[in-house]
Amino acid sequence: MDLNSLTIDSARSAIADRKTTALALAEAHYARIQQEDGQIGAFLTLSKERALEQADRIDRMAVEGKALPPLAGVPVGIKDVMSTRGVRTTAGSKILEKYIPPYDCTAVARLEAAGAVVLGKMNCDEFAMGSSNENSGFHPVRNPRDLTRVPGGSSGGSAAAVAADMAVFTLGSDTGGSIRQPASFCGVVGLMPTYGRVSRYGLIAFASSLDHIGPLTKTVKDAATVLQTIAGRDPMDATSAEVPVPDYSVELEKPVHGLRIGVAKEYLGEGLDDEVRAAVEAAIDKLKSLGCEIVKVSLPHTPYAIPTYYLIATAEASANLARYDGVRYSHRARGVKTLSEMYRRSRDEGFGPEVKRRIMLGTYALSAGYYDAYYLKAQKVRTLLTRDFDEAFKKVDAIVTPTSPTAAFRLGEKSNDPLAMYLADIYTVTADLAGIPGISVPCGETREKLPIGLQVLGKHFDESTILRIAHAYEQAG
C-alpha cells in the first residue's frame, strides 16, 4: 500500500482494518516531506512530537478495538495563520518569527479531537496577503507540478503539500480566494465555507469580515468530511453562526439531475485564458450531460469586486495589524530609546513590503477626509455585489465559473506589479465579499500540464449543493 497517496477515507479504514498504523502513516509523510520539501518549501515548522503523540493515541485505540473517530490517524498540515498551542505560528511573517501560541485555534482543536495528526505548519503569504506565496516572510513555495511556477496563494503551502502527497489534507484560509486559487493552481480540491460556518477563533486576523477557514483535499468527499468536523457554532467566535450542520456525507451522494446551474458572462469575458475557458466550457457540458439545467445569469457588478475588496480588506487589515507593537508577542527592534520609536522600528523591521503597502492603503482609506470616498463607498458596493448573488440565486441552485483566469504563472512574473497580482483573484473575491461558499475542483490541464480549476459557488450555508455538484463532476471523470 502506498501510504502517501491515501485519501481521508482510505487512510482511516486502513488504520481501522489494521493494515497500517497511524504512526506508520505519519512517518511515511515525514519521510516524504524530508525527500520533497527541500525544493517545494511548503512547510515552515514541523510538529513531530505532537504528531507522534496523537498517532500513538490513535494506534492504542485501534489495538483496543475502540470505535475510531472520523479523521483517526489522518495526517494534516495547518496553514501557519492558525494558532497551535506550543507550536510556533508565524502567519508567514518575520514579525511573529518566534511566536508560540498559548492556545489552539478551534478548527485545529476540532480536527485533533476527531483524530487527525497535525504534521506541521504550512507556508503562506505573509498574513495571508498575496496570490502567489511569494510574499512569505521566509521563502516562497514552488508548484509541485512545475517548480518554476507559483503554487498560488495565499494558502500556497497548504495546496502544494496536498498536491505533492506530503499531507492527506490541509487547512487553509480564504479572504479573497486564498483557498480556491492555490487549489486550482496545484490541481487539488479547495473549499471555502460560508462566512460564519466555521469558527475563526485562533485564526490570526487579516480582514475579519472576509476571513474564512476551509480544507484543501485530494477529493470532494474528503472536503465534505473535513467540513463536517470543523463546522458549527463556537461560543469563542461571536460571528460563528447558529445554523444546523447537515450530514454532508449524505448530501454529497444526492443526485444532481435537475439542479439549475448558473453561468455568468461576467466570469467568461476579457482576460480569461483560452485554455481555461475551453476546460470550463467542457466542464459545463459535462454537468449538462449529468442532467443539470444550465441557466444564464448576470452578476453585473463583478467588474467592481477587486477595487471593493482592496479597500475593505486593507482597511480591516490596517486595524487588525495594529496589534503588532513589539510589546506582548511580536518582534521588537533592538536599541530603541522611546516607546513610539519602538513601535515604528519594530513594525518596519518585522513587516514585508506587501503588508506595509496594504497597511498604508487601508490606513489612507480610513483616514479623515477619505473614509466616505473610499471605505464607505466600498461597503456600499459590497451590498450591490451581494445583491447580484441574491438575485441570481432566485433562478439557480449554484453558479459555475473558472476559479482563476489563468493557470499557475511563473515565480517573479507578477511580483513587481501589485495590481496585476490582485487581478489573479478576480473570480474568487466576489464570494468572500458576499459571504457565500465556493469550491474549486480540478477540471483538466493546459497543454503545459498545468492544472485548471472549476469554481462552484452556492447560496449562504448551502455547502451541500456545491459539494454535491463538485462530487458528481469529479466522479464523472
Added chain:
Amino acid sequence: MKVTDKDVAYVAELANLDLTDEERSGMLRDLNSILEYVERLNELDTSDVPPMAQVSDRYGVDEAKQGSARFAYASREDILEGLRKSLPHAEALENAPDADEHFFRVPKVIER
C-alpha cells in the same frame, strides 16, 4: 497624482511605520496606481445603497427577529472566566520580548 509625499508621510505616521526613502517613493507610486484603479467605483450611484460591514447580520439569522434579538444566541453572562480560564500570568508573558515576572517592559513612554 492623488497621493503626495506629504500624504505618505502622514499615513505612515498614523500606521506607526517609519519607512525608508526608497519605501516611501515606492508607496507613492503604488498607492497612486491602486487608488486610480479603485476610482471606477465612482461609476456607480450608491446614494440609496446601505453599506455592508459584515455578512453575519443578514444571513444565517432568524429573519423574523430584528436587531440584537437576532444575535441573542451569541450573548453570554458577563462573568469572570465565562468561556475559558484566563491565561496564567507566566504564560501570558512568555512571548514578550522583554518582561519581568509581573509586567511587560517597554522603553520610556514620555519623550522629551
